[in-house]
Amino acid sequence: MAQYDFGIVGLGVMGRNLLLNVADHGFAAAGLDVDGEKASAFEKAAKEGQQVKGTTSAEEFAGSIKTPRAIMLLVPAGKPVDAAIQTLLPFLEKGDIVIDGGNSYFPDTDRRVAELEEKGIHFFGMGISGGEKGARFGPSMMPGGDKNAYERLRPVFEAIAAKVDGEPCVAYLGNGSAGNYVKMAHNGIEYALMQLISESYDLLKRGLGFEDAELQPIFEEWNNTELKSFLIEITSDILKKKDEGSDELLVNFVSDRARSKGTGKWTSQDAMNLQVPVPVIDAAVTMRDLSAYKTERVKAAELLKVAPTEIGAVDKQKFVAQLKNAYYFAMINTYAQGLAQLFVASKEYNYELKLEEVAKIWRGGCIIRALCLEDFRKAFQKQPDLPNILLDEEIGATLLAKQGDTRDIIKIAIDKGIPLPAFMASLSYFDGYRSATLPTNLVQAQRDYFGAHQYERTDREGVFHTEWK
Ligand SMILES: NC(=O)C1=CN([C@@H]2O[C@H](COP(=O)(O)OP(=O)(O)OC[C@H]3O[C@@H](n4cnc5c(N)ncnc54)[C@H](OP(=O)(O)O)[C@@H]3O)[C@@H](O)[C@H]2O)C=CC1
Ligand SMILES: O=C(CO)[C@H](O)[C@H](O)COP(=O)(O)O
Structure with a gap:
């Protein structure tokens, strides 16, 4: 029955x-x-x-x-x-x-x-x-x-x-397919946040020589601040877990070959199709791919040794405070990119998404749940047609306050030879997005030079071709 x-x-x-x-x-x-x-x-x-x-x-x-x-x-x-x-x-x-x-x-x-x-x-x-x-x-x-x-x-x-x-x-x-698309973008953001946390861990441990015992309290503390989120919380748990019968952290024995089932890659692929820039997600997918090249990386580690640039003593407390700001900055940029992709996808695929609802249902239960989702929800409440949360005045002001520390952290990573592709992508995205002019005028001129692809001018209507030489 x-x-x-x-x-x-x-x-x-x-x-x-x-x-x-x-x-x-x-x-x-x-x-x-x-x-x-x-x-x-x-x-x-x-x-x-x-x-x-x-x-x-x-x-x-x-x-x-x-x-x-x-x-x-x-x-x-x-x-x-x-x-x-x-x-x-x-x-x-x-x-x-x-x-x-x-x-x-x-x-x-x-x-x-x-x-x-x-x-x-x-x-x-x-x-x-x-x-x-x-x-x-x-x-x-x-x-x-x-x-x-x-x-x-x-x-x-x-x-x-x-x-x-x-x-x-x-x-x-x-x-x-609106629901599957939103989950795909969720997973793209998930990949990117995981990559940003891993880069923070790498810079602390390998770059600045923080001891294992010093790492966990940092993430635990961050989880009591505006960084509060599921992924920071589980990182704090992971950095506590000792290998059975040993005093070493279990994570130190976990292979660095990252696997994936495809959702992050699909996010990047469809963002490319829609011509929506999501560079932090792209960087995360790329780094999982690079992690699989273990044999070559081990060989290259011997062949391509670079001595780190001497940067003098680092005030650890100040460094952690700056890294926290940089993580916040990059995290907001990551959500901005994923949500901007949803904004465009919704129009392209006629999903009729309400981004306020998306932010609302991501506040709890999911892997990318975080305190900041409430801010995004409010931003979409104020402006339902907001194409990018970076254009929200309050969110924009927060990012401006944290971009300086992000630059400092990236400079240190460069000197130390620690790869921070996701952090760098977030800063370049921010700098690119807030550039009223980009050097792509030169790209247009080059296209016209070698392929007669034509270009538009800034001072008059129409399309033009020039014999450049
Ligand atoms: N695990 C996770 O954390 C998350 C998973 N997901 C998604 O949820 C989906 C399910 O994942 P998960 O539960 O982990 O997968 P599992 O492999 O644990 O479970 C799938 C189950 O479906 C059974 N099954 C397969 N084909 C059939 C069929 N034709 N009829 C009846 N039963 C069938 C399988 O049986 P058998 O093993 O015998 O083939 C198995 O018991 C996936 O798409 C995954 O990506 C989403 C979010 C989180
Ligand atoms: O959907 C999920 C959580 O939201 C899964 O955990 C996700 O599929 C994991 O993805 P991958 O195996 O590619 O890292």
Whole structure:
């Protein structure tokens, strides 16, 4: 009998935890997995009295969910999503809703929306952030799809989402693949912030010789300031964790080859397609790629030795205070770039995103949650059509106050030979964005010189070509 309120396909890390979260909020929850052990483990993990069911039969699963059905897929992105849809299709009816909660590539979502629309089924792409714990106790969720169909999902999603000041970290975002796009940009920002924190750690440890024991308190302290954020908090935890049976930090034994599943790269790629500059995200993707060249890096470390420039004694306390300001500066620039990408993408793909809502639902539950999101929300509240948060007067004034320290920190890193590509990209972006004139007039002249590509003039209308020599 159809008695379950909500179903999830894929009871792995995310699916199992999210469905237990659904059950905790009083909804009858059904799960489907190809693996029978995962299906019964889900049932066993539920609390007494909760109405839950785990099965490996798609027919039984779909038949047990109240119509119009609300079924979320939490399977790996790509082919498994299409496979899961095909498994469900024979048992679905017009008006049912299928939500892809994974990190799917947004053009795949647009294709699935169109394919299922022909069958009268609503398809939602919904980014979910917060990892295992978030899924279990309150994630940030970024749904996109049919606005009317969202009303069937709203009660469940608002109940299970993280809350900030009583407001749920979920909101209907827009049409088609809007939800997957916003999650992709979220992950691009996530890559960039992680890179900025890693560069800060490298400059402290390798550049200025801070001892391991000196590092953790810095991040712990930062997390009690305007830098308060999930990524700073977990960095402080990581820098506390000793390797089992040793006095050394575990992180010192972690391989420096960084892996990735693609969302950061997609953010950069689509930013290029849209011609939106996101250089801090690009730098983060590049540094993960460079990290994979371990063998060559080890060889180059021997071959390309450079003695650091002598900079004299550094006042550690002052340095940490300046680094904190530089991190804040670069962090704001990073969000500015990701949000500017969303501003353009929304117009290009007709998502009709409200950036105030995006900032609101990123304040809690997700990996990039941070105190500063409230400032961005206020900025978009004041000016819903703000193309870049750097143009908000208050945010701009804060950045101006911190740019000097950012320059000092970068100078020290240059002298010490420590790579700070993300910090440098944030400062160059800031300097470029606030330049009323750029040297691209010369680029235009060069294009016209070698390719007769023509140029516009600053003093009169029209397009021009010159024989330059
Ligand atoms: N882990 C995380 O922190 C986060 C993950 N995500 C995204 O969420 C999605 C799910 O990730 P995660 O939970 O970590 O992945 P897991 O691999 O832990 O879980 C996926 C589950 O789906 C099952 N499955 C695969 N295909 C089917 C199918 N056709 N029908 C039924 N079950 C199926 C898998 O079974 P089997 O293993 O037997 O194949 C597995 O149990 C991904 O897109 C991921 O990028 C998003 C945010 C955070
Ligand atoms: O979506 C997430 C959190 O928001 C995942 O943790 C993310 O997929 C990790 O990405 P990668 O493996 O590429 O570092």
